[in-house]
Amino acid sequence: MEFNSGDFQCPATGWGVYFIFDEDNETIRAEVCEIGIWDMDKCDPEILKDTQDWCKDFGTKYCETLDDAKVIADKYDTFF
Numbered sequence: 001m002e003f004n005s006g007d008f009q010c011p012a013t014g015w016g017v018y019f020i021f022d023e024d025n026e027t028i029r030a031e032v033c034e035i036g037i038w039d040m041d042k043c044d045p046e047i048l049k050d051t052q053d054w055c056k057d058f059g060t061k062y063c064e065t066l067d068d069a070k071v072i073a074d075k076y077d078t079f080f
Helices: 045-058 066-075
Strands: 003-006 016-022 025-031
Touching: 003 066, 016 045, 016 066, 025 045
Parallel strands: none
Antiparallel strands: 003 016, 016 025
16 A cells, blocks of 8 residues: 655755655655646746656665654655
């Protein structure tokens, strides 16, 4: 099962990102927001690229439990 965090501003760009915790694979990764207030049609292409790069740099990290994912989310002022 996958859990999505609340959205938060990318530390590098300010554009919206969120975490996905994959319980089955015990991983967490970051993704660019594309809905709601984060309208992709209004996003500067350079900001979008830099935000995608930040998500790529964050990578896919081992994360055993949802509680571990919450600890990571807390560091970015978001939640699961």
